[in-house]
Amino acid sequence: MNPVQFYKCLADETRLRCLMLIEHEDELCVCELTEALDESQPKVSRHLAQLRQCELLLDRKQGQWVYYRINPSLPDWAKSVLQQTNEANKAFLKVNLDSLFRMGDRPNRVASCC
Amino acid sequence: MNPVQFYKCLADETRLRCLMLIEHEDELCVCELTEALDESQPKVSRHLAQLRQCELLLDRKQGQWVYYRINPSLPDWAKSVLQQTNEANKAFLKVNLDSLFRMGDRPNRVASCC
DNA sequence: ATAATATATATGATTTTTCGTATATACAAG
DNA sequence: CTTGTATATACGAAAAATCATATATATTAT
Numbered sequence: 001m002n003p004v005q006f007y008k009c010l011a012d013e014t015r016l017r018c019l020m021l022i023e024h025e026d027e028l029c030v031c032e033l034t035e036a037l038d039e040s041q042p043k044v045s046r047h048l049a050q051l052r053q054c055e056l057l058l059d060r061k062q063g064q065w066v067y068y069r070i071n072p073s074l075p076d077w078a079k080s081v082l083q084q085t086n087e088a089n090k091a092f093l094k095v096n097l098d099s100l101f102r103m104g105d106r107p108n109r110v111a112s113c114c
Numbered sequence: 115m116n117p118v119q120f121y122k123c124l125a126d127e128t129r130l131r132c133l134m135l136i137e138h139e140d141e142l143c144v145c146e147l148t149e150a151l152d153e154s155q156p157k158v159s160r161h162l163a164q165l166r167q168c169e170l171l172l173d174r175k176q177g178q179w180v181y182y183r184i185n186p187s188l189p190d191w192a193k194s195v196l197q198q199t200n201e202a203n204k205a206f207l208k209v210n211l212d213s214l215f216r217m218g219d220r221p222n223r224v225a226s227c228c
Numbered sequence: 229a230t231a232a233t234a235t236a237t238a239t240g241a242t243t244t245t246t247c248g249t250a251t252a253t254a255c256a257a258g
Numbered sequence: 259c260t261t262g263t264a265t266a267t268a269c270g271a272a273a274a275a276t277c278a279t280a281t282a283t284a285t286t287a288t
Contacts, residue, residue, distance in 0.1 A: 002206075003124075003130060003199055003203050003206060004124075004125065004126070004127045004130055007121050007124035007125040007130065008125040010117075010118075010121035010124075010125070011118065011121040011122040011124070011125035012118070012245085012246080013118045014246095016117060016118055016121065029264085029265095030264070030265060030266090031263090031264065031265085034264095040247090040248075040249095041264080041265070041266090042247090042248080042249080042250095042265090042266080042267080043246085043247070043248085044265095045264095045265060045266055045267085046246090046247090046266085046267080047246095048265095048266095049266070049267085061254095061265095063255065063256075063264090064254075064255050064256065064263065064264050064265080065264065065265085066264080066265060066266090075202065076202070077198050077199065077201070077202030077203070080198055081195050081198060081199070084191050084194055084195060085117055085191065085195070087191070088189065088190070088191030089117050089191070092116075092117060107264095122275095126275085126276085128276095143234085143235095144234070144235060144236090145233090145234065145235085148234095154277090154278075154279095155234080155235070155236090156235090156236080156237080156277090156278080156279080156280095157276090157277070157278085158235095159234095159235060159236055159237085160236085160237080160276090160277090161276095162235095162236095163236070163237085175235095175284095177234090177285065177286075178233065178234050178235080178284075178285045178286065179234065179235085179285095180234080180235060180236090221234095229288100230287100230288080231286100231287080231288080232285100232286080232287075232288095233284100233285080233286075233287095234283100234284085234285080234286100235282100235283080235284080235285100236281100236282080236283075236284100237280105237281085237282075237283095238279100238280085238281080238282090239278105239279090239280085239281100240277105240278100240279095241276105241277080241278085241279105242275100242276080242277075242278100243274100243275080243276070243277085244273100244274080244275070244276080245272100245273080245274065245275080246271105246272080246273070246274080247270105247271080247272075247273085248269105248270100248271085248272095249268105249269090249270095249271105250267105250268085250269085251266100251267085251268080251269105252265100252266080252267075252268090253264100253265080253266075253267095254263100254264085254265080254266100255262105255263085255264080255265100256261100256262085256263080256264100257260100257261080257262080257263100258259100258260085258261080258262100
């Protein structure tokens, strides 16, 4: 993982908030992120695709939903950066977490093993 | 320190290498960074100015040289991110450190207190 | 005073990134 | 099959970032 490419991924508000929300919630689908961020679906989807191409995120398709999670194969330093950023910037994420928890009709998780 | 602004500062190759070199050496002047990076002086200077404006770096003028150092007032999480990035990416910096150590006529440091 | 060195900044061009909108694909429900 | 929902992508426009070059300022040396 080239550190410049890694930080370019974090250097956009939409992408950083997506990463932090996913880090916080372990796994989120596109519609949840779209609601939490109050952004258009194509915009969120485009940024998620970029994070997937750079291998910061993995996705898992389940029915009509696509769930994104942090790539566990990221180097330790990168994972650590994401964790620390999250822990030290809770106020930054609050508005998005509030929207997420207020959201109705969130899809039911089914474990990927079933 | 807004995390998006912070990561935008790290999301450029010239700026990230400058930050990592300075982190490694505690303090470097513009001509040393210019030599270590093998980039034009205005380019290095411009990026350093940006890092100073964003308060990631502080500068100290001494004679004809301007020395840059990491701003010690950065939040702990940001300082930690810089340190971890450095420790986990030594190979990334090697070529620049080699150039720096090979450089002739490096300015003599004088402690800022004198 | 003149010349040389170190650094900063201005300017306009170029490149990169981001965006809105439209559209395509896949799945689910009826 | 049709409709609705979730997601992805294509395309051109707009915005932002970066750059090379020229030039300005400050300091040191002669």
